[in-house]
Amino acid sequence: MYLKSLSLKNFRNYSRAEVDFHPHFNFIFGKNAQGKTNLLEAVYYLAHLKSFRATHLNQLIGLPGAEGAQLLGKVEDREARHEIRLHLQGTKREVWLNQKKPVLLKDFYGLVKVILFEPWEVYLFRENPSARRRFLDRALFLDDPSTLLLIREYEKIVAQKNRLLKEPLFDEQELWVWNEKQVAIGARLLKRRLEWVLKINELLPAEYGRISQTGEGMKINYVSSFLAPEQHCLTEDEIRICFTKSVQEKNMEEKRWGESLIGPHRDDWRVFLDERPLSVLGSQGENRCGVIALKSAQICLLQKKGEGAPIFLLDDVGSELDATRSAALFSYLKDTPGQVFVTTTEPSKISTAYQNDGASFLVEEGKIRVL
Amino acid sequence: MTPFDRLTHELSKLPGIGQKSALRLALFILRQGPEYSQALSDSLLELIAKVTFCSHCFHFTDRDPCATCSDPTRDSRMICVVEDSADLMALERTHIYRGRYHVLQGALSPLDGMGPDQIRCHELIERIKKEEIREIILATNPNVTGDATALYLSKLLKPIVPKITRLSSGIPVGGQINYIDPMTLSKALETRREY
Secondary structure, eight states, X not given: OXXXXXXXXXXXXXXXXXXXXXXXXXXXXXXXXXXXXXXXXXXXXXXXXXXXXOSSGGGGBSSTTXXXXXXXXXXXXXXEEEEEEEEEETTEEEEEETTBOOOIIIIITTSSOEEEEOGGGGGGGGSOHHHHHHHHHXXXXXXXXXXXXXXXXXXXXXXXXXXHHXXXXXXXXXXXXXXXXXXXXXXXXXXXXXXXXXXXXXHHHHHHHHHHOSOOOEEEEEEOSSOOGGGTXXXXXXXXXXXXXXXXXXXXXXXXXXXXXXXXXXXXXXEEETTEEHHHHXXXXXXXXXXXXXXXXXXXXXXXXXXXXXXXXXXXXXXXSOHHHHHHHHHHHHTOOSOEEEEESOGXXXXXXXXXXXXXXXXXXXXXXXX | OOHHHHHHHHHTTSTTOOHHHHXXXXXXXXXXXXXXXXXXXXXXXXXXXXXXXXXXXOOEESSSSXXXXXXXXXXXXXXXXXXXXXXXHHHXXXXXXXXXXXXXXXXXXGGGTBOTTTTTHHHHHHHHHHSOOOEEEEOOOSSHHHHHHHHHHHHHHTTXXXXXXXXXXXXOTTOOGGGSOHXXXXXXXXXXXXX
């Protein structure tokens, strides 16, 4: 599956742009603040209907008051061709898939799979837990788009429960209701996360080895706020029983803090190289390789499911990877079948050998041209 | 403020009506002439003067108790609990249910300031204590707040009502299984029944 072409109208700093992409490598060069990341954002938005950096829809629209923003993407998936058209105006978003309005969860999500690498993610293992939870939930969505419903429902329940806990006076029975809901949906979400970690851990050592050229085994340890590590293999029902018990134990504390203190929304995960925690004892280079291994393991996971390789967006890789590591990365990407978009300010960091195996573009002040 | 602006302003407060639609409605009313405006304003005033909430079920009515509560052919030992009057009317259109209703006028949602005291659940308990109720049907919406409300009521009512049921959720009639989202479908599987 790859993005064959993209046309943008009034999207970010692109007043009008039309571009055909290469099925494999696409290099996007340009100075800072010219619109390279905006282009990746457009591709990401086509797949997820969500931006990785804008918090409001209107931030994506170039000139306000005009026609709104339009995105048109043509996707080829083996024999099938799809046309995705988006119109963003004010706070409204309209989606057409092959000239029809799709049922998002059934027809749309999952059609274009995208994996994004942002420069800050090399610090993912040292970031605060909420960034890692977000990563995990995005990964679950990529693996199975229907998880989105579960994640949203769980977030709603926790928000309701937290609001109730902040009330000066409330009915115990009402708290019981939100606890029951939290435990039922939370156990299901936690089970999904644990299953995903199990699957990704099967692939991580090999992926890390390929990227770092070392023999150390990389793995993720999920850190639950109420389950001990040896309980991670429990069934959903068993998790629910443990969760219920822990929520009861934390009852007084939660009331005192006015906030829900345990559950998937308070969990975390850590990365280890053999038995060494990467966040504390890992070098900067190991952290970078670790993040990329995590992304490539996700690509493997999708391929194992027979879904074909996703589109891999790498924003500003050069800035965070040294020459040897980026060379290793590109030789790895060369063997990966999916479409790759790379933005960088320094064309010299990318060997011409790869540039010949793809297309190169120059972005200047919201205009894109083929090199 | 001109009379025209005043009307558009009032209309734009209605749910689902924005500035543009309010303007269109106001222009329409203006073009209809005085008779229509008279009828419209009379009907609004009459609505406010005559319609109140039934003291039994809290559905809106122009006489108390309302028509469903005072209908002797209905089974008074069954109460169907709904979130609002629109849900009651939807259930009435089925012509299947012949029991009584109770309109909560909301659902539990701390984020919207809706707690047990805001929904009419104390009134429901009073009613159950006074009347002899055989079955309570929980017909709140199958979403986060509706489910929470159903769970709350079920816990509260269990000691005083012999039978509590919940509307089942799943595949819509005339639907196709391959068009149904996984969440609904798994719900349908969970609540499948002997056939």
